[in-house]
Amino acid sequence: MxxxxxxxxxxxxxxxxxxxxxxxxxxxxxxxxxxxxxxxxxxxxxxxxxxxxxxxxxxxxxxxxxxxxxxxxxxxxxxxxxxxxxxxxxxxxxxxxxxxxxxxxxxxxxxxxxxxxxxxxxxxxxxxxxxxxxxxxxxxxxxxxxxxxxxxxxxxxxxxxxxxxxxxxxxxxxxxxxxxxxxxxxxxxxxxxxxxxxxxxxSDHGLLPYGYAETDDTSSKHVGRKKNSSNTRYFSDAAYEECRILHSIDKNTSFLDEIIRELCSNKTISRCKDIYECAYIINEELSILDFCKELDKLRTKQNGEKLTLKWTALEKIFLTAKGERVKLDKGGKQKLSAYNKRKWG
Incomplete structure (x- = not known):
């Protein structure tokens, strides 16, 4: 009782x-x-x-x-x-x-x-x-x-x-x-x-992303700190504008616009129009390494000078063919998840 x-x-x-x-x-x-x-x-x-x-x-x-x-x-x-x-x-x-x-x-x-x-x-x-x-x-x-x-x-x-x-x-x-x-x-x-x-x-022809939802190893540690101080939602018009400003030549010109146009023109990427406000998907036939090589080539001016790319900021606008974020370090190399770091040492 x-x-x-x-x-x-x-x-x-x-x-x-x-x-x-x-x-x-x-x-x-x-x-x-x-x-x-x-x-x-x-x-x-x-x-x-x-x-x-x-x-x-x-x-x-x-x-x-x-x-x-x-x-x-x-x-x-x-x-x-x-x-x-x-x-x-x-x-x-x-x-x-x-x-x-x-x-x-x-x-x-x-x-x-x-x-x-x-x-x-x-x-x-x-x-x-x-x-x-x-x-x-x-x-x-x-x-x-x-x-x-x-x-x-x-x-x-x-x-x-x-x-x-x-x-x-x-x-x-x-x-x-x-x-x-x-x-x-x-x-x-x-x-x-x-x-x-x-x-x-x-939709009759709709294709949903099928990747794995994984928060990267560093993002949660930097909430409110310098990394996410802008509080900008990724894959939004605001995120693209933020990246655009980071790659500005002058007040009105950003070489990111030209790079995006060229990547779309040569079929390296395509605009995702179904779900996100502003997102670009890498062609499924290309690896992230190939994508980075193409980016590196496009930032080189005719005189051989290389424009500075803010590689880590690009994860706010680029997706893999599976719909996962493209995670790059400051040197333009793909970040590995905690699992892959352990797997590959």
């Missing part, structure tokens, strides 16, 4: 009171108002740029307990996919979270009409479909893309999974926003990348 005395039996109620009086999360969510995410320099398509919108509904039902900011949903095979940042006002323990939520409008219609069996069947079908897509095709690609974009974070360790499917909705995964993380820089931009991954997956 359990003889434990519960001196505070209503701590759940106390948590609700605490949350109602604490405006921290709600004020943080308000920072998402009218925020534009994506590439403003890309073509005007669903995979380019979008404005977050406030929408505290699920399947068209208003819920005053939630604050939700969403991108335009995707409809595929009878399901609606929403990409959102969400906060439940009466749940301070979970905080702010973001990811993908799947819904089926027909489920609630059947439920309200008393057809419970059909509602249950459709719910199981929705969950099975969403889980299969996520586990088979999308999880590894999402971990890779997010970890590439935020190299000081290990997104493959941060995916959370829900234990229920309520009111015709289901989260195949969600990610908690850590307290020190900026809701716009991380959450808002992350859901745009996640949406682009889903759009690529649903």
């Amino acid at each position: 359990n003889k434990t005395k519960h001196f505070y039996p209503n701590l759940g109620d106390r948590a609700k009171i605490f949350c109602e009086g604490d405006r921290h999360y709600q004020e943080k969510m308000m920072l998402l108002e009218d925020v534009i995410v994506g590439s403003c320099s890309a073509d005007n398509s669903e995979q380019a740029y979008e404005c977050l919108r406030r929408d505290d509904t699920y399947n068209g039902i208003k819920d005053p307990c939630y604050i939700m900011y969403k991108l335009k949903p995707i409809e595929h095979n009878g399901l609606v996919y929403e990409f959102l940042v969400e906060y439940q006002k009466h749940d301070p323990n979970t905080g702010i979270y973001y990811g993908c939520k799947v819904s089926n409008r027909n489920i609630m219609e059947h439920f309200e009409n008393g057809n419970i069996d059909m509602a249950n069947q459709l719910t199981h079908k929705m969950v099975d479909c969403a889980d299969k897509e996520w586990k088979t095709y999308l999880r590894d690609a999402t971990a890779l893309v997010l970890s590439n974009s935020y190299p000081d974070k290990k997104f493959n360790l941060r995916f959370c999974h829900t234990e229920n499917a309520n009111d015709g909705t289901y989260w195949p995964f969600w990610i908690r926003l850590n307290e020190e993380e900026d809701v716009v820089y991380v959450a808002a931009n992350a859901i745009k990348l996640i949406k682009n991954i889903y759009l690529t997956h649903f």
Whole structure:
């Protein structure tokens, strides 16, 4: 027999009171108002740029307990996919979270009409479909893309999974926003990348990256220090502009632009337009060594003078054919992971 005395039996109620009086999360969510995410320099398509919108509904039902900011949903095979940042006002323990939520409008219609069996069947079908897509095709690609974009974070360790499917909705995964993380820089931009991954997956000719999401050995040690002092998200327009400035000849000219044009012209690289704002992929027939040789050749001027390349900065814009970041040291040689360092001594 359990003889434990519960001196505070209503701590759940106390948590609700605490949350109602604490405006921290709600004020943080308000920072998402009218925020534009994506590439403003890309073509005007669903995979380019979008404005977050406030929408505290699920399947068209208003819920005053939630604050939700969403991108335009995707409809595929009878399901609606929403990409959102969400906060439940009466749940301070979970905080702010973001990811993908799947819904089926027909489920609630059947439920309200008393057809419970059909509602249950459709719910199981929705969950099975969403889980299969996520586990088979999308999880590894999402971990890779997010970890590439935020190299000081290990997104493959941060995916959370829900234990229920309520009111015709289901989260195949969600990610908690850590307290020190900026809701716009991380959450808002992350859901745009996640949406682009889903759009690529649903495309007839879409090809998802298939590399391994690995945080390099040094990035996490330099958070807030000189290496990541710019706080620029990798594979973004801002990251390219930062690299461009580092390779400037004068105020208006950067020899990086010319190098990129030449690399694209000779098929050494190609622009990745599906998922990232600004990323260039190395031709799968070329090794990173061949790529570096080509870069080294292009930085040599006609008079034999060599322009200075900031090799380590280039990992912010270049990807391998598998979709992994190109990691280079200061001398223009490929960095080895901790595993490969041990393997090769």
